[in-house]
């Protein structure tokens with residue numbers, strides 16, 4: 672009896688989890704199944720498949736979990752400024768590269784490593800309306816080592832988070848696209864980790 676009860680509650684929680692994750696992406700612009708020019712034409716209904724695969728995931732982008740999108744090969748101009756105190760990488764790292772594999776506009780959104788069953792190939796180039804391009808010098812710095820000790824104008828991180836905003840990388844100290852954006856949840860448009868009303872997102876890190 673006990674075992675059955677545990678199993679039942681496990682199934683319920685798995686079911687609930689699945690529905691919740693699905694519901695958050697469904698209908699957002701990250702629900703690429705709603706885009707008829709993509710794999711939907713080939714009968715795909717798998718929302719996650721554009722970004723994740725359960726098997727044979729990327730061996731080149733291993734920082735992004737079970738990653739299924741082909742890498743971008745672009746070279747980027749990074750942000751630079753004389754008043755920058757912290758260290759910025761020479762090129763974007765893992766999680767940001769995952770975003771840029773669609774958002775720099777060089778790789779088709781449906782260029783996957785492991786196509787969902789029944790689909791053999793992408794439907795071709797799909798360029799985003801809002802591509803950032805490869806010049807990131809006019810975008811907020813990313814692949815940046817967050818070190819509040821280098822600048823008093825910053826909130827100190829706790830357990831690799833700054834006021835709940837996730838820092839990435841092996842050292843848990845990198846500001847990446849996913850620090851400000853929640854790729855799965857568009858509650859705070861456009862896919863922000865928290866509302867930026869009153870510049871709250873900016874003030875989560877910056878003491879200004």
Ligand code: HEC
Nearest residue numbers: 692693696701718719721722723735736766769770849854
């Ligand atoms: C448009 C691309 C995209 C889609 C679609 C997508 N993901 Fe993700 N996912 C990412 C990226 C990028 C990361 C790593 C960055 C991050 O965690 O913010 C990630 C991280 C994750 C993680 C680990 C971190 C966490 O948030 O728990 C899980 C689990 C996950 N995704 C599950 C899913 C599932 C399940 C689906 C389908 C319902 C899905 N994802 C759809 C891009 C996507």
Ligand code: HEC
Nearest residue numbers: 700701721769770773780799800801848849852854861862
């Ligand atoms: C599989 C391709 C893909 C990946 C990977 C992906 N996106 Fe997107 N994203 C899209 C598409 C398609 C749109 C639709 C809007 C458009 O055409 O510009 C979009 C829209 C957005 C928007 C809203 C733009 C707007 O004007 O409303 C944001 C913000 C965004 N993505 C951020 C991210 C971030 C951050 C990541 C990584 C954590 C990411 N995306 C990964 C394909 C992708």
Ligand code: HEC
Nearest residue numbers: 767770771774801803811812813847848850851852861867
């Ligand atoms: C420091 C926080 C922060 C980081 C890091 C960040 N973004 Fe954003 N992003 C924002 C905010 C805030 C907005 C909304 C701007 C607005 O509404 O005026 C936004 C808007 C966007 C949009 C919508 C179109 C536009 O240009 O306004 C896209 C697409 C996007 N981000 C993608 C990315 C990608 C890809 C990365 C990594 C290369 C990234 N962002 C890194 C905070 C960030």
Ligand code: HEC
Nearest residue numbers: 752754755756757817822833836846850851872873875876
């Ligand atoms: C996750 C934390 C975080 C968030 C959120 C964040 N920033 Fe930053 N920002 C940083 C870090 C770290 C730097 C690099 C500071 C340095 O090296 O001196 C930076 C740099 C900057 C710079 C350039 C400073 C220079 O000296 O060139 C500006 C401007 C800026 N941020 C504005 C914003 C705005 C506006 C927002 C909200 C849309 C925002 N930031 C959100 C962490 C963050």
